[in-house]
Amino acid sequence: MDFPAVDAALQAVLAGEQLAGVSYQVFRAREVLGRKCLGWADREAAIPLREDHLFRAFSNTKLVTSCAALQLHEQGRFGLDDPVGEYIPALKNLRVLRPGASSIDDTVPAREPVRVRHLLTHTAGFTYGFTQPDAPIAKAYNQARVLHPTRDLAQMMEALGGLPLLFEPGTDWNYSVATxxxxxxxxxxxxxxxxxxxxxxxxxxxxxxxxxxHVPPDRQERLAALYIGSIKEPLRPGLRRADHLPYEGAYLTSVPFLGGGGGLATSLADYSALVQALLHGGAPLLRPETMALVTRNQLPPGMWIQFPGQPLQVGRGHSLAAAVVMQETPGVSLVEGQVYWGGLAATKWFFSPREDLGAVLMTQRYMGSDLPFWPEFLRALRSDLGSR
Structure with missing residues (x-):
């Protein structure tokens, strides 16, 4: 099946030097409707993007990690309301920043322990060191090397346990290292x-x-090049290579850190297999009753997701795996019940049980996740499907 409106929209993005290359796959629960590769995997070497190219998934790793945890929950290995400190002692007896604190030492003991549910919904009170780099807590995360390739996950927990939470667990939403x-x-x-x-x-x-x-040596030539544009003017045409980000040798060199929040490289076909399985009801990964935790909002009433420096996304909740559309917004091609997420290099996915529709889009623009090509893709996709 062809998607002419989608292809035209993406070709315009490529012509405007917003992206070097992009591939996508569209599917129902039981069939693949179409796939396409456009542009370059490596612009400088004139290597066209192919279906077998690999991409840095960054935060789209989170879906895999959340599914793994939900499998173990299905088996009764832990409860969603279990304190995380029961399994990770370094995260017992955490402290919380006082409201308005200007120092990370201005804390009080947490009244509530961080629970598994808080981790899966990003309501634990953790943060990232790069989302608000000038904030004292972000500087503390970076100084403590919370996310560092030379540390394994056990060592990361020790570093994290010495830092305060932003808020009492369960009382607010903040994108973080929780995954x-x-x-x-x-x-x-x-x-x-x-x-x-x-x-x-x-x-x-x-x-x-x-x-x-870590991509094996015999497949590293298939890893698409990473690009970056202007940070201050993201819509300005022009891209430059950024293969050294987030650190030299990332995704290519075997390191101790296995980032469940952002460490995987994957292909269009592989990641589509995951999202299509969830659209199909979860098998062979999850039971139908567990899928309800993936497709339904798990945040308290009135709590919405909000990323640093961006407005509150009213009508956008979060399940135990990803964002969930709870209220449709006029002019925005998001359908109620749609589950979605994206990665730092602008890889995107969604599935919509109500429509029996899903898609995965792969590209490699660092810090490009908020560019308008994704809503344009969604509008064009539904236009193509509606014209049939």
């Missing part, structure tokens, strides 16, 4: 390293043969 903590929880409960667990329980059942924390 990396989930990755450590999976390791502790399963007794396996995170990469081993993923291979056995996620990748093998779905036939995902091209998804890795």
């Amino acid at each position: 990396d903590v989930v990755g450590r929880l999976v390791e502790v409960v399963s007794g396996q390293r995170l990469d081993d667990y993923f291979r056995e329980h996620i990748f093998a059942p779905l036939g995902m043969r091209d998804t890795f924390f």
